[in-house]
Amino acid sequence: MTDTAASPTLALQDLHSSLTDPVLDAMNFLNEVVARFPEALSFAPGRPSEGTFETDDIARHLRSYTDHLEQARGWSKDQVRTHLFQYGRTNGIIHELVARTLANDERIHVPPESIVVTTGCQEAMLLTLRALFAGPEDTLLVSSPCYVGITGAARLLDIATHPVPENSDGPDPEAFLAAARGLRRAGKRPRAVYVVPDFANPSGTSMTMAARERLLQVAAEEDLLILEDDPYGFFVRAGSNLPTLKSMDRERRVLHLGSFAKTAMPGARVGYVVADQEVVGPGGRRSLLADELSKIKSMTTVNTSAISQAVVGGLLVECDCRLREANAGAVAHYAANLTTLLGELERHFPEERRRALGVSWNEPTGGFFLVVDVPFVADTKALEHSARAFGVLWTPMSDFYTEGGGERRLRLSCSALTADQIVEGVQRLARFIESQPPEPPTGP
Amino acid sequence: MTDTAASPTLALQDLHSSLTDPVLDAMNFLNEVVARFPEALSFAPGRPSEGTFETDDIARHLRSYTDHLEQARGWSKDQVRTHLFQYGRTNGIIHELVARTLANDERIHVPPESIVVTTGCQEAMLLTLRALFAGPEDTLLVSSPCYVGITGAARLLDIATHPVPENSDGPDPEAFLAAARGLRRAGKRPRAVYVVPDFANPSGTSMTMAARERLLQVAAEEDLLILEDDPYGFFVRAGSNLPTLKSMDRERRVLHLGSFAKTAMPGARVGYVVADQEVVGPGGRRSLLADELSKIKSMTTVNTSAISQAVVGGLLVECDCRLREANAGAVAHYAANLTTLLGELERHFPEERRRALGVSWNEPTGGFFLVVDVPFVADTKALEHSARAFGVLWTPMSDFYTEGGGERRLRLSCSALTADQIVEGVQRLARFIESQPPEPPTGP
Known part of the structure; x- marks a missing residue:
């Protein structure tokens, strides 16, 4: 050299x-x-x-998590040691705590098995795009201007994106409808739409309640999935919180992308995706989309750092899985x-x-x-x-x-x-x- | 729902x-x-x-790392707090410690800036494949039988792989030479070869010194890069350690994929890739391949968990960046x-x-x-x-x-x-x- x-x-x-x-x-x-x-x-x-974060908080969160395992769940010290040291469950070890938090904070009620804990929300985007986009005709519609994390991940995977201009209330359901129809006429398959319904990055816009309802309708009419990214939803300045699309989803059309970077700490790199869609394979074999994402995750990061998950898990335990109040x-x-x-x-x-x-x-x-x-x-x-x-x-x-x-x-x-x-x-x-x-x- | x-x-x-x-x-x-x-x-x-791992070791490693920052590097407590809490350098925060460890343990001498710290070695494979493989003709030659992590990552990215049978001494340089020439005749571009030179997963085989030298020759003759994956190199049972391909690399043909999963702990999910190759862009602009990998990493995981890096970093500090002795x-x-x-x-x-x-x-x-x-x-x-x-x-x-x-x-x-x-x-x-x-x- x-x-x-x-x-x-x-x-x-x-x-x-x-x-x-x-x-x-x-x-x-x-x-x-x-x-x-x-x-x-x-x-x-x-x-x-x-905020009030101090370096020593990390060790305290770790301890809160291991105490939770030992006291609330009755694990032995050996089990806890292995849990933190070894390779672990591909889709994560704090999925139950995340499910409880989503139920408390967002009224999103999903089985823990439908949650994939990821190395930040960015990996959740990567896994989701990789699973859902199969061929060159599959197109992702993105509300534009758009967060670069999703368009960048699509670019890595050679996935076509189609920008759909937002209006002053953010993502525009009618524009998505028109774009999906236009793409279909052009021989493309509009597969999913990506939106940040609350206080979007970059524009700060938010969808009205009517726009949320309409977007779910449009998705059903056009057979689209919705990738909902909601890192800023807690941070209301004026008015009141509106429900997430996932909490309004009656057809399992929404994949809810979650981040702990803004509500806990970015340094832990822990995010997740709720993927409770049903997948039907050869011979009628059924699985959750989360199980399919697991196969992909085993080839991107194997599993999310057990140590990082333990830190975020401890923080969730400390706030009794009520992160909104903690924020x-x-x-x-x-x-x-x-x-x-x-x-x-x-x-x-x-x-x-x-x-x-x-x-x-x-x-x-x-x-x-x-x-x-x-x-x-x-x-x-x-x-x-x-x-x-x-x-x-x-x-x-x-x-x-x-x-x-x-x-x-x-x-x-x-x-x-x-x-x-x-x-x-x-x-x-x-x-x-x-x-x-x-x-x-x-x-x- | x-x-x-x-x-x-x-x-x-x-x-x-x-x-x-x-x-x-x-x-x-x-x-x-x-x-x-x-x-x-x-x-x-x-x-x-x-081994002797105990759950409390995690907090000790964290403390060793933060003490190192404060004492050896003179950081303030505020700087340390931000370093652990926030989004960080895409290519990692412990790259200098990794560089020192590689110099001590493997006689691999590279600038810290050529090291990308990743979410386990699996992400290192993903980034490396994504950067190097551009079109459908680009083919990865893999010594066969082959670790599923690399073939799986290639599959995610729709990258063609070509198995090259190993012999009883592991990866076979002459077989790689013949395969590369055959692929070229068939209109493909053999781009890189993937090998585990020491105690391969799955077969346990190892390359002789002569085979290592010959593989570097073949790579030079055929203009191939070598992806060297060496998670088991420390663990010699009989005979002595042989040098890694990267330590023998005079032409920067080797990308050295590294893992702390076997030498430290898998639960931290920290690996790395040494990518000291020079890339020439439009107008003659030069960069390290590591800098290009950084662009990709920003779209897979943004950065590797600061907490996980701190734990592994602390462990490296504790052993004075001599992980081989610590093992x-x-x-x-x-x-x-x-x-x-x-x-x-x-x-x-x-x-x-x-x-x-x-x-x-x-x-x-x-x-x-x-x-x-x-x-x-x-x-x-x-x-x-x-x-x-x-x-x-x-x-x-x-x-x-x-x-x-x-x-x-x-x-x-x-x-x-x-x-x-x-x-x-x-x-x-x-x-x-x-x-x-x-x-x-x-x-x-």
């Missing part, structure tokens, strides 16, 4: 085509941009607040932050000023994100300038559109900031925005 | 074709068969010994077990007896596995019978052949048993083998 002069190189164009797709760069960018500008105030990543402080924090962010935007850009500049934003009723429309191209070049010259980071929205769009929009996340940082950050952002010469839209 | 009568079902044949591939069932089978026959003695799964007890345990297993087979089937029956086995110089040839079809049906009627489990070898073969062979693993269990297990196995009516090979 010293004679590197003789080493052949690999041509990027010879590697899988996903590696030259901007969507795969986007998430890396989101994860690593903060490190490049440590002095900047960052509205960029959707990081959760660390009361976090809910208040995010609501206050979003209110502060909206107030500061209003303060720096009062109505006349924003009209003159051509600046506007939406007002999400919860979650981590909002979107600002600006009169210039908000791309990575503009972002670098914003970071270097003004000390403020944000996320270009164009990353979230797979077929163009969002060039003059930027996403602000306020989840991991203090109120003071938001005040200072919006001041810097306002200076940056006002410094940018407006550019006319590039026409066709 | 109550009106299940109205629920549509999914047809297995409409799901991804990997789900009907036997290789995807095989690993689930290996992981879950033990649970189905809790009373049986099991030579089936390649589980590591739990001295494990090395002795596995060597003794394999010697016991071989001795008991010899005792039950002395030479005349085994000739009469048509039974034979190989004598690996280390690792967890050996293979027994038997005069009957050793399939899952025979296994169920063996478990139920004789109380002993083993693994059918046919799972490890992608294009047929191994029907009259079974794999024995002795890694997680005590000497007494091996003695009793071989007695049960001998009764089972003697009870089976020999079947003539089915001819063409």
